[in-house]
Amino acid sequence: MLKNDPVALIREKALWMRRTAFTMVHRARAGHPGGDFSATDIMATLYFGVMKYDAKRPDWADRDRFIMSKGHATGALYSALAAAGYFPEDWLPTYMQPRSLLNGHPNRNYLPGIETNTGPLGHGFPVAVGIAIAGQLTGASYRTYVLTGDGEQQEGSNWEAAMLSGHRKLVNLTLIIDRNRLQQGTGTEETSGLDPLDEKYRAFGWEVVEVDGHDPAALLAVLGAAPGDKPRCVIANTVKGKGVSFMENVASWHHGVPNDDQYAQAMKELV
Amino acid sequence: MAHAAPVAAGMADCREAWVKTLIEVAEADPRVVCVVNDSVGSSKLNAFQKQFPDRLINVGIAEQLMVGVGAGLANGGKVPFVSAASCFLTSRSLEQVKADVAYANFNVKLVGQSSGIAYGELGATHHSIEDFAWLRPLTTITTIVPADPWETAEAVKWAAAHEGPVYLRLSRMPVPNLDVPDRKFQPGKAEVVRQGDDVTIIACGTTVHLAVQAADALKAEGIAARVLNFSTINPLDEAALHAAAATGAIVTVEEAGVRGGLGGAVSEFTAANTPVPVEKVGFPGFLPTGSTEWLFKEFGLSPEGIADAARRALARKKG
Numbered sequence A: 001m002l003k004n005d006p007v008a009l010i011r012e013k014a015l016w017m018r019r020t021a022f023t024m025v026h027r028a029r030a031g032h033p034g035g036d037f038s039a040t041d042i043m044a045t046l047y048f049g050v051m052k053y054d055a056k057r058p059d060w061a062d063r064d065r066f067i068m069s070k071g072h073a074t075g076a077l078y079s080a081l082a083a084a085g086y087f088p089e090d091w092l093p094t095y096m097q098p099r100s101l102l103n104g105h106p107n108r109n110y111l112p113g114i115e116t117n118t119g120p121l122g123h124g125f126p127v128a129v130g131i132a133i134a135g136q137l138t139g140a141s142y143r144t145y146v147l148t149g150d151g152e153q154q155e156g157s158n159w160e161a162a163m164l165s166g167h168r169k170l171v172n173l174t175l176i177i178d179r180n181r182l183q184q185g186t187g188t189e190e191t192s193g194l195d196p197l198d199e200k201y202r203a204f205g206w207e208v209v210e211v212d213g214h215d216p217a218a219l220l221a222v223l224g225a226a227p228g229d230k231p232r233c234v235i236a237n238t239v240k241g242k243g244v245s246f247m248e249n250v251a252s253w254h255h256g257v258p259n260d261d262q263y264a265q266a267m268k269e270l271v
Numbered sequence B: 001m002a003h004a005a006p007v008a009a010g011m012a013d014c015r016e017a018w019v020k021t022l023i024e025v026a027e028a029d030p031r032v033v034c035v036v037n038d039s040v041g042s043s044k045l046n047a048f049q050k051q052f053p054d055r056l057i058n059v060g061i062a063e064q065l066m067v068g069v070g071a072g073l074a075n076g077g078k079v080p081f082v083s084a085a086s087c088f089l090t091s092r093s094l095e096q097v098k099a100d101v102a103y104a105n106f107n108v109k110l111v112g113q114s115s116g117i118a119y120g121e122l123g124a125t126h127h128s129i130e131d132f133a134w135l136r137p138l139t140t141i142t143t144i145v146p147a148d149p150w151e152t153a154e155a156v157k158w159a160a161a162h163e164g165p166v167y168l169r170l171s172r173m174p175v176p177n178l179d180v181p182d183r184k185f186q187p188g189k190a191e192v193v194r195q196g197d198d199v200t201i202i203a204c205g206t207t208v209h210l211a212v213q214a215a216d217a218l219k220a221e222g223i224a225a226r227v228l229n230f231s232t233i234n235p236l237d238e239a240a241l242h243a244a245a246a247t248g249a250i251v252t253v254e255e256a257g258v259r260g261g262l263g264g265a266v267s268e269f270t271a272a273n274t275p276v277p278v279e280k281v282g283f284p285g286f287l288p289t290g291s292t293e294w295l296f297k298e299f300g301l302s303p304e305g306i307a308d309a310a311r312r313a314l315a316r317k318k319g
């Protein structure tokens, strides 16, 4: 039933991911739930509506690649990978526990489905460019999707990657910017403003699309569209902490950890 | 990020001493400014920002820019304290640290916050256990690792007054003030925290108080262990190392990798000058997932682990 309604499937998965991620953070007493929640709908759309992959064959050469450049959002990443079948759901409660494979930041040597290690911001995008160039050189059919934070865009390495991607016309590359307008301490525009982000990427040779990052139908249309003649930058307008009233747009939930009451309240709202 | 551990009675987060002293220094010297990378909160600089909004330059999440800007501010006559999580400050900006600060020899104070493995379960990308190895060859930078709140405050004051690059490696791990009578902060000089001639334990930063507990345990076995607070990693206190070698056995302890850090420096020096057994307590490389507290115990950064290392060093002692 759900399978025939891609939007309903994405919504269902996204709801499960948010509940799961918040449970992991509550249990571990650590994590980055604000950025998990802004990215959840984007990731649910990629894993359950857009990307071509086989969780049983994580090394399949022709798989589409997803790179979580904002590596702190492991609540979103691990819940997506478990939902996609890369590893058993019962690994999730080990999040950040001694010797767990679910480290606070993703490690490709620990878990299947992780293309590269991230955590320091501004690393995933350059690696994604390399993956896209490799695909171009071999004539492979896979596509590469990389998700960065918006604060993360302040790292210069992104702009080096953007310049080369435009220059090489990496049409198999899609950059998604989680535009929640908050970074760790405060707003992006109060810190080192990014706007107009669309014009910047256009000037670097990219096709730029803006989308509501919490609307699965809109995300499906944009992320699932056939490649054009330039690399594609999707500016996903999102809300940090999306889905839980007291977390939305509150900077301190970047790495906030819920107490038991907050956890219970969030579980009531995430239905 | 993972939250800092709760602070037990008698213990303190050295960041309090850091920011309190920095504000005092900034009140006295208008040249003092701060440069950060979206790290106002994690550097505990909110009070500084409130008092001196114009003197806190938040460059955004851009560490290479941050260190370059620090060098430029020094050129313009400022005394910049460039403060960020030490993992990003020293690894992301390493070339800026080398070329723009160390080689150009600018009066920049690099302040590494939450150094070592303070970010435990956030993993190797967020650990700063390679920084000694990376910065030790940059001989123009004075590297200081305060062991407690008192020494943190002294080091900040000294760094502000000193003309030249400094790396202050701070921690948010709760530590007690060391119990040493008549203390005087002397950069470049190791501080004797416990007297003893059977073996010398050379520790720095968050591990010094653990070394003291180890020495107390060894004393009950009749072993007199000297404990040095080796807070200046660069330049090395060579006289203290000669004296340590004279005890015939050395243990080094650091919240850092054993390759190229304090243990590496001590081994290099003693191997070349006064060969003596050196047992190194520290981290072997990238660490598994786990909290700071768990990783400390698992890798022997504990009174028991340090005492064991001392027993191993003694067993290897000649004569």
Ligand SMILES: Cc1ncc(C[n+]2csc(CCOP(=O)(O)OP(=O)(O)O)c2C)c(N)n1
Pocket: A032, A034, A035, A036, A038, A070, A072, A119, A120, A121, A122, A148, A149, A150, A151, A152, A153, A178, A180, A182, A183, A184, A240, A254, B037, B038, B061, B062, B063, B088, B092
């Ligand atoms: C190189 C680097 N500098 C600093 C940090 C610390 N840090 C982790 S997340 C974060 C804020 C990220 O903001 P943004 O990219 O907007 O992510 P989101 O809002 O989606 O969580 C910062 C500063 C880091 N991980 N890497």
Ligand SMILES: [Mg+2]
Pocket: A149, A150, A151, A178, A179, A180, A181, A182, A183
């Ligand atoms: Mg953001």
